[in-house]
Amino acid sequence: MSTPTTATLLPSSGTLLDEHDVLLLDLDGVVYVGADAVPHAPAALRRAVEAGHRLGFITNNASRPPETVAAHLRDLTVPAADEDVVNSAQAAADHLALRFPAGSPILLVGTTGLRVALEQVGLRPTEDRHEAVAVVQGFSPDLGWRQLAEATHAVRSGLPWVATNLDATVPTPGGPAPGNGLLVDLVARAAGRAPDVVCGKPERALFDAAVQRLGAERAVVVGDRLDTDLQGARTAGLRGLLVLTGVTGVRELLAAQPHERPTYVGQDLRSLEDAHPEVVVELADGTATASCRRARVSAGPSGLDVRAEETGPDGLDVLRAATAAVWGVRDAGTPWGAEVVTAAVTVVEGALRTSA
Known part of the structure; x- marks a missing residue:
């Protein structure tokens, strides 16, 4: 007999822009890497501002003053005032x-x-x-x-x-x-x-300062690191979007601990304009089975079984289902060895490459 459980990845009723008024964005690996913009990031943020959203940039990088960071963002065509940067x-x-x-x-x-x-x-x-x-x-x-x-x-x-x-x-x-x-x-x-x-992330001081400065009522944190951005979002009581343009990859996401797990997962900042799908998980006999639209993944002591009729509009439905299944089976206490994790990463990365 199976027991339904709640996936940590949550659905959105509309797009993430529909559901949130302020975007609290990490910088390195989300908006830019070094001197260069992350692909699609400036255009996505310009569209967000045109739609009436405010941007806050919260960064652990203490090497540059906010004025310099904001100028760099403007050079990349990202709308940014000096006071929008909190470090x-x-x-x-x-x-x-x-x-x-x-x-x-x-x-x-x-x-x-x-x-x-x-x-x-x-x-x-x-x-x-x-x-x-x-x-x-x-x-x-x-x-x-x-x-x-x-x-x-x-x-x-x-x-x-x-x-x-x-x-x-x-x-x-x-x-x-x-x-x-x-x-x-x-x-x-x-x-x-x-x-x-x-003083930096994942402590909540930066998030609280940004929320207060921007007058946010429904802020969402956007980051590429589990142990700072997404853990910090949870610490501050905010929802968090993980984008796969920086540090965190499939292996790190599957291994995420409950206190650092994202609410949503997206390829890049264009995912702010997506409606994020529901992921349903069922536990039975030490195995967790997760479904995300037409992707279905079972995780248990013997590994992963992936069945995907479609990978979804952004190609991430297999990753979402695998993530929820692995989290579910691990949280249930089923033994999950390193060799099984490696096999799971191989399967999921293969599915992502096929959908690209």
């Missing part, structure tokens, strides 16, 4: 400004964006750990050994330590590269302790 450097600076009086020297381990954020709240960036009252660390592609060593000495001395974010990687045109989280981890391992505070 983790601002959140870190705000946190420190609440704790220390104006003019306090803060050891800066980062670059221009973090320096500007500190100065805007009245704090004084310094490179001298002997005068600093706290340490703040954000991503910089030019961060070197001497800066990391200075940070380590300051942290070991007991100074409060704030990290803008813990992203393990950043997207680049050549693929993922080391991010701030790995650099923070170097200091943590050398100093023997973790940061006292992390």
